[in-house]
Amino acid sequence: MTTAxxxxxGREAFRAALDHAxxxxxxxxxxxxxxxxxxxxxxxxxEARRRVGETGLVAASIFVNPTQFGQNEDLDRYPRDLENDLxxxxxxxxxxxxxxxxxxxxxxxxxxRVRVSKLSETLCGEHRPVHFEGVATIVAKxxxxxxxxxxxxxxKDYQQLRLIERMAKDLxxxxxxxxxxxxxxxxxxxxxxxxxxxxVDERARALAIPRALDAAHRAFQEGERQAREIVETVRxxxxxxxxxxxxxxxxxxxxxEVFEESAxxxxxxxxxxxxRLGETRLIDSLVLxxxxxxxxxxxx
Ligand code: AMP
Numbered sequence: 041m042t043t044a045x046x047x048x049x050g051r052e053a054f055r056a057a058l059d060h061a062x063x064x065x066x067x068x069x070x071x072x073x074x075x076x077x078x079x080x081x082x083x084x085x086x087e088a089r090r091r092v093g094e095t096g097l098v099a100a101s102i103f104v105n106p107t108q109f110g111q112n113e114d115l116d117r118y119p120r121d122l123e124n125d126l127x128x129x130x131x132x133x134x135x136x137x138x139x140x141x142x143x144x145x146x147x148x149x150x151x152x153r154v155r156v157s158k159l160s161e162t163l164c165g166e167h168r169p170v171h172f173e174g175v176a177t178i179v180a181k182x183x184x185x186x187x188x189x190x191x192x193x194x195x196k197d198y199q200q201l202r203l204i205e206r207m208a209k210d211l212x213x214x215x216x217x218x219x220x221x222x223x224x225x226x227x228x229x230x231x232x233x234x235x236x237x238x239x240v241d242e243r244a245r246a247l248a249i250p251r252a253l254d255a256a257h258r259a260f261q262e263g264e265r266q267a268r269e270i271v272e273t274v275r276x277x278x279x280x281x282x283x284x285x286x287x288x289x290x291x292x293x294x295x296x297e298v299f300e301e302s303a304x305x306x307x308x309x310x311x312x313x314x315x316r317l318g319e320t321r322l323i324d325s326l327v328l329x330x331x332x333x334x335x336x337x338x339x340x
Contacts, residue, residue: 067092068189076119076233080223108174228335248281250334257333286314
């Protein structure tokens with residue numbers, strides 16, 4: 041489908057466009073992204089369309105949010121290609137793209153930060169101290185501008201999804217937060233804008249991640265409930281392939297509290313990991329007892 045797409049840079053124009061749509065009784069959906077769009081992002085936009093129907097308004101935002109990057113992280117080299125992104129948004133029928141500048145989202149004097157305690161402190165939060173405060177802050181700002189809508193986020197960033205649900209609820213923001221399953225390459229690697237950084241060798245080594253998640257899924261299906269055994273299964277497969285491991289953890293799917301190694305799992309558990317390949321940090325996760333295994337069954 042190819043349609044006209046509206047590109048907006050200003051906060052007030054963005055707010056006005058969404059208010060206008062609602063005044064015409066159109067449902068509104070929002071898909072926040074940092075651009076460098078891939079099929080994972082596009083799947084969220086398609087889900088957004090399903091939620092609001094043909095007459096609804098689907099808005100995407102494209103903004104590389106500086107406050108969620110740590111000092112030594114990849115803010116400067118993060119891929120940016122607005123023209124290409126707009127073409128992709130057009131292809132999936134997005135009606136409106138909000139692409140603000142940094143000073144539009146953080147005008148001079150801006151001093152407020154949103155911190156979601158506990159949920160921002162485990163898993164990735166231990167390794168990226170400012171990250172989730174930046175995420176919660178920018179998403180709160182976007183939700184504040186967007187007003188009543190449904191917002192679609194990927195389960196690829198499971199911790200982020202849980203944190204945003206909490207934040208929207210705690211701040212009484214009129215946004216229904218929806219999670220969408222992770223979209224993967226046919227060999228199982230989760231799509232990520234950061235995959236573009238990987239060398240051929242690193243891309244090959246990255247496959248250890250879906251293979252390990254697959255093995256954990258299989259073990260869980262076969263009745264393994266000892267946290268230690270599942271984490272060790274994953275570690276044995278991922279360690280030789282990676283340059284370093286930030287964490288491999290099993291956690292409660294709601295509170296994200298990490299289980300002790302001696303824990304016996306219940307019916308569901310979040311398996312989450314972050315590893316480094318060269319300069320690139322990759323994350324992935326699977327809800328054991330709920331999610332499909334990562335690899336295309338046809339390839340097994
Ligand atoms: P990002 O541009 O990386 O900030 O991601 C924007 C949104 O796309 C977030 O809600 C992510 O969770 C989601 N996303 C990123 N990669 C994937 C993927 N492979 N499958 C599904 N959603 C994704």
